[in-house]
Amino acid sequence: xxxxxxxxxxxxxxxxxxxxxxxxxxxxxxxxxxxxxxxxxxxxxxxxxxxxxxxxxxxxxxxxxxxxxxxxxxxxxxxxxxxxxxxxxxxxxxxxxxxxxxxxxxxxxxxxxxxxxxxxxxxxxxxxxxxxxxxxxxxxxxxxxxxxxxxxxxxxxxxxxxxxxxxxxxxxxxxxxxxxxxxxxxxxxxxxxxxxxxxxxxxxxxxxxxxxxxxxxxxxxxxxxxxxxxxxxxxxxxxxxxxxxxxxxxxxxxxxxxxxxxxxxxxxxxxxxxxxxxxxxxxxxxxxxxxxxxxxxxxxxxxxxxxxxxxxxxxxxxxxxxxxxxxxxxxxxxxxxxxxxxxxxxxxxxxxxxxxxxxxxxxxxxxxxxxxxxxxxxxxxxxxxxxxxxxxxxxxxxxxxxxxxxxxxxxxxxxxxxx
Amino acid sequence: xxxxxxxxxxxxxxxxxxxxxxxxxxxxxxxxxxxxxxxxxxxxxxxxxxxxxxxxxxxxxxxxxxxxxxxxxxxxxxxxxxxxxxxxxxxx
Numbered sequence: 027x028x029x030x031x032x033x034x035x036x037x038x039x040x041x042x043x044x045x046x047x048x049x050x051x052x053x054x055x056x057x058x059x060x061x062x063x064x065x066x067x068x069x070x071x072x073x074x075x076x077x078x079x080x081x082x083x084x085x086x087x088x089x090x091x092x093x094x095x096x097x098x099x100x101x102x103x104x105x106x107x108x109x110x111x112x113x114x115x116x117x118x119x120x121x122x123x124x125x126x127x128x129x130x131x132x133x134x135x136x137x138x139x140x141x142x143x144x145x146x147x148x149x150x151x152x153x154x155x156x157x158x159x160x161x162x163x164x165x166x167x168x169x170x171x172x173x174x175x176x177x178x179x180x181x182x183x184x185x186x187x188x189x190x191x192x193x194x195x196x197x198x199x200x201x202x203x204x205x206x207x208x209x210x211x212x213x214x215x216x217x218x219x220x221x222x223x224x225x226x227x228x229x230x231x232x233x234x235x236x237x238x239x240x241x242x243x244x245x246x247x248x249x250x251x252x253x254x255x256x257x258x259x260x261x262x263x264x265x266x267x268x269x270x271x272x273x274x275x276x277x278x279x280x281x282x283x284x285x286x287x288x289x290x291x292x293x294x295x296x297x298x299x300x301x302x303x304x305x306x307x308x309x310x311x312x313x314x315x316x317x318x319x320x321x322x323x324x325x326x327x328x329x330x331x332x333x334x335x336x337x338x339x340x341x342x343x344x345x346x347x348x349x350x351x352x353x354x355x356x357x358x359x360x361x362x363x364x365x366x367x368x369x370x371x372x373x374x375x376x377x378x379x380x381x382x383x384x385x386x387x388x389x390x391x392x393x394x395x396x397x398x399x400x401x402x403x404x405x406x407x408x409x410x411x412x413x414x415x416x417x418x419x420x421x422x423x424x425x426x427x428x429x430x431x432x433x434x435x436x437x438x439x440x441x442x443x444x445x
Numbered sequence: 446x447x448x449x450x451x452x453x454x455x456x457x458x459x460x461x462x463x464x465x466x467x468x469x470x471x472x473x474x475x476x477x478x479x480x481x482x483x484x485x486x487x488x489x490x491x492x493x494x495x496x497x498x499x500x501x502x503x504x505x506x507x508x509x510x511x512x513x514x515x516x517x518x519x520x521x522x523x524x525x526x527x528x529x530x531x532x533x534x535x536x537x
Contacts, residue, residue, distance in 0.1 A: 268491035278488035282466075283516070328463040331493040331517045336446050338459035371487045427487040428480065440486050443463060 030134050049215055050094075050222035055229045055251050059087045061410060062247060062256040064234050064270060065263040066090025068099035068210070068396065069388055071217035071228075072403025073262060073410070075133075078224035080404070081411035086226045087256070088218075089249060091233035095214040098264050101333075101365035102396040103288050103320050105301045105312060107144040107205035108169055111160045114421040114433050115374065116167040121418055122401030123204060129400060135216030137208045138315065144205035144301040145174065145182070147350075149194040153305050157200040164202070174199045185297050185351050193349045194306040205301060207312050207320075213399055237274045244274060244384040260386040260410050262402075265331065265366020267389040276381060279389075280371040280427045282442040284325045285364045286393050287335035289343065292358050293317030302350070309346035318360060321347060325367065325393070327443045335364040367393045369442030372426075374433035377405050377419040386410050387424060392445050446519050451526055452506040460504035466490060467497035467511055467527075493517055499527055 029047060038045050061077060063070045066088045077083040090096075106126055108119035130136050148154040161171035179199050180188045188196045218228055229251065238246035238255065246255030263270045265283045298313040308324035323343035326335045340362065348355055370376065370390030375398065377388050388406045391398065405419035415423075421433055438444045446458035466489055472481040496516045501509050509527040514520065 266493075268489075269493045278484070278490055280487045280489065282489050282491055283493070328458075328514075329466070329491065329496055329498065329516045330519065332519055336458065336519070338457070371489075428483040441465075 030136075049219040050228050053087070053227035053229050055087060055089070055232060055249070055254050056227065057253070057255060059227070059254065059256045060085040061258045061260060062086075062254060063088045063260045063262060064247065065097075065261065065266075066094050066218075066228060066230065067097045067262065067264060068213055068217065068399040069264070069391075069402045069406065070260075070262040071099075071214060071221060072399050073260060073388070073406045074221040074226045074228075074403075075217045075224070076404045076407035077411060078221055078226055080407060083411055084225035086221070087254065088221065088226060088228045089232045089234060089247070089254070090228070090230045093230050094218055094228065095211055098365045098367075098395060099210055099214045099399070101288060101363055102210055103310065103312070103322050104207045104210050104314075104396060105144065105205070105310065106139070106208055106397040107202055107301070108397070109144060109146070109160065109164060109171060109200070109202040109205065111163050111435050112433055113163075113167060115435055116164065116169060118401055118405070118418050118422070119397065120167070120169055121404070122398050125400035125404060126208065129208075129213075129216070133216035133220045135212060135219060137212045137216055139206065139208040141204055141206040142300050142312070143201055143203045144303070145179065145199050145201045146303045147179070147196050147199045147305045149196060149305045151197065154198050157198075161200045170202060170204050172201045172203065174201050182300060183298060183302065185353055186302075187350060187352050194304075201300075207301060207314075210396060213396075217399075217403070234270060234273065242383050244382050257384070258386065258410055259384055260388065260406065262388040262406065264368050264389065264391055264395060267368050267387075269331070271387075274382060274385065280376075280424075280440075281390055282329055282369045283331055283366050284328065284369050284443060285330040285332060285335050286322065286325050286367045287339055287343070287362055287364045288320070288322040289340075289362045290314075290360045291319040291321075291354075292360050294319065294357065304346050304350055306349075307342070307346045309343060309350070311347065319354075319357070325369070325443050326364075330364075331366060333364050333366060335362075367391070369445060371440040371442060372432040372434040373436055373438060373445035375402070375422050376424050377402065377409060377422045378415065378424050379409060379413060381424055390422075392442075446521070448500065448510075448512065448521055449524050450502050450505060450508065450510065451524060452508055453502065456502070456505060460502060461500045461510075462503045464499040464501055464509070467499045495522060
């Protein structure tokens with residue numbers, strides 16, 4: 027497994043890079059597996075990886091309708107953090123953070139995890155009070171959180187407009203130093219390679235077109251590459267959850283699919299050394315190692331399966347960017363794209379057995395799925411292997427909406443476009 | 446995305462506020478059926494394709510509109526006043 031090392035790097039550099047093994051096989055689907063994971067994104071791949079690594083279940087297929095990494099795992103803005111308000115989220119996302127911290131070693135694949143911090147800016151006294159409350163809640167759970175003054179913020183990010191004459195003056199902020207970024211493609215490739223080396227079949231260009239049933243029980247799937255049967259079928263398809271679950275006869279879910287846009291600027295000299303969020307609107311940014319600013323804003327705000335957004339949001343995001351960094355006015359945007367967010371009704375995810383016998387469901391990641399990738403797969407693998415949730419994902423049930431035990435971190439209610 | 450308001454004519458979507466799925470029917474006020482209320486509040490059809498939805502022309506005539514829009518192509522197929530649709534409760 028440990029084929030990437032300083033020694034092999036040097037050896038291959040001297041011998042024309044002819045000795046590298048393919049990162050994962052192009053597997054042909056077999057007619058039967060113990061577990062099928064539908065969705066070859068970050069969560070599906072990490073689920074397969076932890077099924078093999080933690081539970082010894084290696085007769086697994088991951089079915090991906092496109093190419094690996096073509097969905098949200100390659101479309102997100104790479105931020106990793108655990109600065110939530112509620113204890114259920116603290117425990118889950120902190121477990122994810124623990125896995126992130128050792129992920130490159132665990133996978134023998136450099137995911138470029140960089141704990142450069144995540145700073146939420148406050149612009150009103152009320153907002154600062156809310157940050158203090160959240161910061162205290164985090165510290166109570168043993169997670170780092172630090173209130174920052176304007177002077178400290180200016181020292182950390184000198185390009186920020188912290189003048190009192192800014193459109194929304196900055197009056198402070200709350201920092202999670204252990205937060206940061208990771209290279210999203212490497213996360214997908216690293217998990218794929220790790221799962222493949224343990225015997226998992228990763229089947230690309232294989233779209234699920236229906237479910238095979240034995241009464242209520244789900245026993246397999248029909249795909250564009252034939253029928254595949256399995257004892258357990260796990261669904262981890264993020265924004266496509268609605269359409270895939272309809273194939274199984276589940277007509278309604280507490281989920282809306284909406285589009286979120288992301289942007290990259292041309293390369294700049296180092297200007298931003300943390301993940302920064304604007305408090306008076308939806309805007310967040312970090313700077314990649316290549317120098318491009320990676321940033322985004324709010325959802326477009328309506329149901330969409332289009333993976334592309336519309337122009338009003340493009341304008342809004344950039345006006346927010348300039349409110350914080352007037353000096354970026356002449357910087358050009360390089361690329362923009364959209365990803366499908368499975369917005370749940372309380373802003374928290376669903377990792378559960380069911381809703382049909384033989385089926386397992388992982389969805390509702392809103393726009394925060396990337397940071398959850400390791401813990402989501404870890405908990406989902408546990409749930410699949412043992413037919414019951416781990417304590418970390420036990421609160422994230424599907425029936426919590428009907429039972430009145432929501433996990434609404436922001437207190438927004440059933441308005442998915444506001445989470 | 447352009448939405449053709451029946452009152453104001455074709456306008457940019459940024460003038461409108463999205464109010465969610467259109468097919469949901471609120472249970473009768475006197476209903477004590479908890480599961481019907483829960484389904485009304487939390488469950489969504491979330492169609493990939495032609496989708497019933499309610500928008501408000503908040504930056505214009507403020508009418509509530511019932512729109513059928515394709516969620517895959519973003520093409521707006523029909524726009525009518527929400528009060529003209531059949532499932533709107535008529536005052537007694």
